[in-house]
Amino acid sequence: MTTQSLTRNQGLVFDVLSHAGSPLSAYSILDKLRDDGFRAPLQVYRALDKLLEFGLVHRLESINAFVACAHPDEGCHAHGLTAFTICETCGQVTEFHDHMIEDRLKGFAKDRNFKTGKTTIEIRGTCAGCA
Amino acid sequence: MTTQSLTRNQGLVFDVLSHAGSPLSAYSILDKLRDDGFRAPLQVYRALDKLLEFGLVHRLESINAFVACAHPDEGCHAHGLTAFTICETCGQVTEFHDHMIEDRLKGFAKDRNFKTGKTTIEIRGTCAGCA
DNA sequence: CAATTGATGTAATAACATTACATTCACATT
DNA sequence: AATGTGAATGTAATGTTATTACATCAATTG
Numbered sequence: 001m002t003t004q005s006l007t008r009n010q011g012l013v014f015d016v017l018s019h020a021g022s023p024l025s026a027y028s029i030l031d032k033l034r035d036d037g038f039r040a041p042l043q044v045y046r047a048l049d050k051l052l053e054f055g056l057v058h059r060l061e062s063i064n065a066f067v068a069c070a071h072p073d074e075g076c077h078a079h080g081l082t083a084f085t086i087c088e089t090c091g092q093v094t095e096f097h098d099h100m101i102e103d104r105l106k107g108f109a110k111d112r113n114f115k116t117g118k119t120t121i122e123i124r125g126t127c128a129g130c131a
Numbered sequence: 132m133t134t135q136s137l138t139r140n141q142g143l144v145f146d147v148l149s150h151a152g153s154p155l156s157a158y159s160i161l162d163k164l165r166d167d168g169f170r171a172p173l174q175v176y177r178a179l180d181k182l183l184e185f186g187l188v189h190r191l192e193s194i195n196a197f198v199a200c201a202h203p204d205e206g207c208h209a210h211g212l213t214a215f216t217i218c219e220t221c222g223q224v225t226e227f228h229d230h231m232i233e234d235r236l237k238g239f240a241k242d243r244n245f246k247t248g249k250t251t252i253e254i255r256g257t258c259a260g261c262a
Numbered sequence: 263c264a265a266t267t268g269a270t271g272t273a274a275t276a277a278c279a280t281t282a283c284a285t286t287c288a289c290a291t292t
Numbered sequence: 293a294a295t296g297t298g299a300a301t302g303t304a305a306t307g308t309t310a311t312t313a314c315a316t317c318a319a320t321t322g
Binding site: 271279286 | 293294295296297298299300301302303304305306307308309310311312313314315316317318319320321322
């Protein structure tokens with residue numbers, strides 16, 4: 001997935017997320033794109049849906065917000081399970097990948113014949129800089 | 132924490148969750164408690180806050196819903212990190228605890244001086260019965 | 263060109279959660 | 293019994309997040 005093949009709206013949303021230092025809600029993305037002609041939440045949600053599908057953006061379930069992927073060139077889907085630390089003070093998000101955890105969760109699911117879809121791992125807390 | 136020491140509202144909410152076979156949203160809990168005098172969302176949210184604090188109930192971040200803890204007698208806080216599988220077809224939720232994953236996440240956080248607060252692990256997919 | 267498919271624009275509404283403020287209850291102290 | 297305190301409650305209003313419904317537009321293809 002390259003950033004070239006995005007539509008105008010997808011590109012605008014991705015750009016906003018890429019330049020934000022922290023996660024943004026759909027509505028704050030909307031606010032930032034008013035000048036670019038955005039008027040309704042759906043314009044943002046539709047673009048986000050596609051960006052999520054492409055692996056360019058992640059949704060943080062525990063805070064209802066979105067961040068650009070840390071390595072969008074490959075599309076994050078290449079990296080398997082993605083986990084996050086989220087600083088509740090400054091909003092800093094760190095994305096990481098741990099094969100051991102991934103295997104462990106896969107194993108648990110397999111043992112129970114549970115067919116795994118999307119998996120969420122989010123650690124909320126305080127980052128080193130804010131401690 | 133015993134179920135005895137709950138207030139009326141807390142007890143009613145816990146009871147509804149305990150007897151539901153799947154996670155419930157705050158508003159669906161509210162609906163089920165209309166006959167018991169519940170009128171406003173806040174009555175539910177306040178009770179849920181306490182039940183979460185006591186470890187009697189879990190919040191599923193990825194679906195904005197709540198479930199009773201699988202072993203409420205001890206209050207789930209006794210068991211360390213809690214993870215869930217959530218069947219998107221039937222709503223069945225399975226709670227589990229994995230020390231290896233817990234240690235791994237703790238280690239990651241420690242390496243980065245990230246002070247861990249609440250951690251969310253949720254696997255959404257399809258359970259054995261629904262496959 | 264017609265047909266199809268994906269993207270967009272807009273309005274309305276649904277679903278989830280919190281703020282603000284007044285009141286009541288349980289209980290300890292006097 | 294009166295008072296003070298903190299926790300819990302009742303109620304209304306509002307804020308935040310997400311979806312449904314429907315019309316239109318643009319690119320592609322048969």
